[in-house]
Amino acid sequence: MTAALPAIETTVRLLGDMIRIRVMEERCAELYQQTKIRGFLHLAIGEEAVSTGVVSRLQPDDAVVATYREHGHALVKGIDAARIMAEMYGKVEGCSGGRGGSMHLFDADHRFYGGNAIVGGHLPLAVGLGLADDMLDGHRATACFFGEGAMAEGEFHEAMNLAALWDTPTLFVCENNLYAMGTSLESSESETNLAVKAAAYNLPAWSVDGMDVVAVAEATDRALTSIRGGGGPVFLEAKTYRFRAHSMFDPDLYRSKDEIERWKERDPIVTFTDRLIEAGHIDAEGIEQLWAGARAEMDDAVAFAEAGTWEPVERLTTNVYRRTPSSGHPAPETERGQV
Amino acid sequence: MTDTITYRDALHDAHREALEADDRVLVMGEDVADYGGTYAVTKGLHEEFGRARVRNTPLSESGFVGAGIGAALGGLRPIVEVMTVNFSLLALDQIVNTAATYLHMSGGQFNVPVVIRMATGAGRQLAAQHSHSLEAWYAHVPGLRVVAPATVTDARWMLASALDDPDPVIMFEHAALYASKGELSDGGGPVDLDRAAIRRPGSDITICAWGGTLSKALEAAEELGSDGIEAEVIDLRTLRPLDDATIVQSVMRTNRAVVVDEGWRSVGLSAEISARITEQCFYHLDAPVGRVCSAEVPIPYPSHLEQAALPQVPAVVAAAKAAMNR
Numbered sequence: 001m002t003a004a005l006p007a008i009e010t011t012v013r014l015l016g017d018m019i020r021i022r023v024m025e026e027r028c029a030e031l032y033q034q035t036k037i038r039g040f041l042h043l044a045i046g047e048e049a050v051s052t053g054v055v056s057r058l059q060p061d062d063a064v065v066a067t068y069r070e071h072g073h074a075l076v077k078g079i080d081a082a083r084i085m086a087e088m089y090g091k092v093e094g095c096s097g098g099r100g101g102s103m104h105l106f107d108a109d110h111r112f113y114g115g116n117a118i119v120g121g122h123l124p125l126a127v128g129l130g131l132a133d134d135m136l137d138g139h140r141a142t143a144c145f146f147g148e149g150a151m152a153e154g155e156f157h158e159a160m161n162l163a164a165l166w167d168t169p170t171l172f173v174c175e176n177n178l179y180a181m182g183t184s185l186e187s188s189e190s191e192t193n194l195a196v197k198a199a200a201y202n203l204p205a206w207s208v209d210g211m212d213v214v215a216v217a218e219a220t221d222r223a224l225t226s227i228r229g230g231g232g233p234v235f236l237e238a239k240t241y242r243f244r245a246h247s248m249f250d251p252d253l254y255r256s257k258d259e260i261e262r263w264k265e266r267d268p269i270v271t272f273t274d275r276l277i278e279a280g281h282i283d284a285e286g287i288e289q290l291w292a293g294a295r296a297e298m299d300d301a302v303a304f305a306e307a308g309t310w311e312p313v314e315r316l317t318t319n320v321y322r323r324t325p326s327s328g329h330p331a332p333e334t335e336r337g338q339v
Numbered sequence: 340m341t342d343t344i345t346y347r348d349a350l351h352d353a354h355r356e357a358l359e360a361d362d363r364v365l366v367m368g369e370d371v372a373d374y375g376g377t378y379a380v381t382k383g384l385h386e387e388f389g390r391a392r393v394r395n396t397p398l399s400e401s402g403f404v405g406a407g408i409g410a411a412l413g414g415l416r417p418i419v420e421v422m423t424v425n426f427s428l429l430a431l432d433q434i435v436n437t438a439a440t441y442l443h444m445s446g447g448q449f450n451v452p453v454v455i456r457m458a459t460g461a462g463r464q465l466a467a468q469h470s471h472s473l474e475a476w477y478a479h480v481p482g483l484r485v486v487a488p489a490t491v492t493d494a495r496w497m498l499a500s501a502l503d504d505p506d507p508v509i510m511f512e513h514a515a516l517y518a519s520k521g522e523l524s525d526g527g528g529p530v531d532l533d534r535a536a537i538r539r540p541g542s543d544i545t546i547c548a549w550g551g552t553l554s555k556a557l558e559a560a561e562e563l564g565s566d567g568i569e570a571e572v573i574d575l576r577t578l579r580p581l582d583d584a585t586i587v588q589s590v591m592r593t594n595r596a597v598v599v600d601e602g603w604r605s606v607g608l609s610a611e612i613s614a615r616i617t618e619q620c621f622y623h624l625d626a627p628v629g630r631v632c633s634a635e636v637p638i639p640y641p642s643h644l645e646q647a648a649l650p651q652v653p654a655v656v657a658a659a660k661a662a663m664n665r
Contacts, residue, residue, distance in 0.1 A: 063413075094446070095446075096444060096445050096446040096448070097445075097446020097447060097448075098446065099443055099444060099445075099446050100444045100445065100446065104444040104445070106444065106445035106446065106448055106449060107448070108445070108448040108449060113412065113449065114441075114444065114445070115444070116437075118432055118436045118437075121405070121432050121433065121436055121437060122437070123405070124401060124402045124403070124404070124405020124406050124408070124409060124433060125405050125406075125408055125409035125412065125433075125437060126409060127402070127405070127406045127409060128405060128406035128407060128408055128409020128410035128411070128412065128413060128417075129409045129410070129412060129413040130409075130413075131406055131409070131410045131413070131415070132409070132410045132411075132412070132413025132414050132415045133413060135365070135391060135392075135410075135415060136363075136413070136414055136415070154401060155401050155402065155405065155432070158397075158399035158401055158402025158403075158405075159402055159405070159406075161397060161399065161402065162396070162397070162399060162402045162403065162406055165397065318447070319442050319443045319446060319447040320442070320443055320481045320482050321442070321482065321484070321505075321506050322442060322447075322450040322505035322506050323504060323505050323506065325484070325532075325533050325580040326533045327533040327534065327577070327580050327581070327582040327583065327584060328580035328581065328582075328583065
């Protein structure tokens with residue numbers, strides 16, 4: 001069943017954000033080919049309805065703890081595309097000062113806690129943020145994203161148990177794209193109904209169509225209402241699919257072209273565009289404006305990143321400690337950073 | 340005026356004071372509430388400060404250490420108790436991949452002011468999964484501060500300094516020390532976590548020790564003294580960063596050094612300290628740096644084998660005499 005459309009301002013915003021993510025990530029792929037972006041680059045093309053649907057429903061002071069496939073979450077949370085792009089370049093102007101790269105986007109002002117690249121490792125952290133909000137009399141929630149692959153990690157189970165025991169205000173969002181790198185859901189989970197698995201921890205858990213941005217947004221609203229009402233953590237599974245390979249190094253041998261094509265027919269941007277036109281929320285010209293606006297935004301972002309500065313090597317060992325110890329090894333000229 | 344107190348009670352008082360001084364402080368870990376803490380450090384504190392702030396956790400080392408890190412990021416000042424360093428390996432990912440990296444990965448935006456305490460060391464016939472000294476594993480990692488209170492005074496005052504540190508602090512408490520007694524001076528206060536302490540001055544040889552090996556080093560020094568050898572004993576206190584200046588200044592005076600480490604010899608702290616002394620004092624050394632470490636074996640259960648595996652006073656005395664060519 002398709003959820004009813006919300007008001008026009010909301011639907012156009014949702015579509016616009018998905019388009020911004022798509023344009024940004026397609027630009028990233030090009031920049032990777034041009035060797036402007038290096039390291040690992042994980043694209044979420046095809047999964048935009050999940051990041052957009054959830055993050056757009058958060059309040060500014062809610063926290064996001066995400067995975068290494070987090071460009072879209074960062075963008076929708078409000079981090080400037082230019083600072084995201086500069087981070088991918090490794091420039092000082094990046095949202096993590098250039099030290100993190102694609103996998104480690106951070107921003108304190110937007111309470112964006114990564115960009116975490118140990119699968120499952122950030123789930124306990126999200127519980128702790130919730131614990132702090134609870135104890136400091138906050139009303140804030142934390143949205144924690146992870147792939148279905150993380151559900152085989154012990155840290156998933158430990159975090160779910162703690163969150164449910166302590167009633168932390170945590171929204172666990174499983175972005176189930178069916179493959180943990182190249183390992184299919186069937187070969188990594190004894191119970192492939194992930195909401196059923198999560199419900200064992202005695203918290204509300206349900207699945208939603210992750211290719212339908214409105215369905216994701218509504219499910220998020222419902223979850224956040226429960227969380228803010230003191231109902232404790234919620235688990236949401238968003239069924240989705242990544243159209244691109246796992247990373248830029250992945251030859252994508254583990255799934256068929258047919259399967260990929262079938263999912264592309266459910267492209268969350270294409271289907272939502274059609275739906276909004278049909279409902280009279282936007283016309284072809286409006287659609288083109290969204291794409292043109294996103295392209296202009298990303299042009300500016302790339303220009304900003306290109307013009308950015310490389311951090312001087314003399315600063316190599318900064319940001320290891322907030323309070324730099326006065327003791328330690330007197331490092332020779334050629335051997336910086338000993339402590 | 341001085342007062343005699345156990346190491347355990349000194350830690351207890353430090354926790355009580357921390358909870359009283361700052362609402363953001365909470366203690367979390369396995370059995371810290373009703374049970375009183377595995378080593379009875381937190382006994383009774385839940386009655387005074389409530390179960391939210393003296394918070395029992397399930398047996399989920401990775402989960403609750405990670406939650407402590409998250410809580411620190413969220414504005415609290417958590418003290419996380421892990422039963423022993425052996426169990427902390429279940430939380431190694433959280434400590435090494437998250438606590439130690441967040442400030443750096445975020446370009447300086449997110450520091451992690453968490454204190455993670457754990458017992459370490461052997462001596463109580465607890466065999467090979469409860470007795471190891473793995474301080475060096477953590478001392479290897481940039482981004483962590485690693486401390487080891489060896490005296491009741493440091494047990495009493497180091498916690499406040501650790502809580503005041505904006506970065507993650509790993510605190511090692513040798514399990515054999517909890518019942519030890521010592522004199523606590525009046526008017527104690529913050530401990531400088533950048534500095535080692537000279538616990539016994541001497542001019543003939545430098546003995547470096549920390550945590551559980553400090554008392555053995557001091558005992559060996561007394562014995563050496565009766566043979567006319569004046570040993571200077573340094574309590575490292577902080578294992579990362581190492582206070583090279585104090586060690587080097589001492590060795591420059593004594594020209595000889597022995598390191599006493601309950602960890603294994605291979606690739607451990609004794610190797611690191613020895614290398615630093617050699618790098619910085621090479622032309623002042625009258626003998627190779629001596630090392631007294633645990634035997635390269637998992638700690639065995641029978642008392643006589645366990646004691647044989649650990650650094651002992653006669654071995655320290657022998658190493659010092661060898662360095663003195665006596």
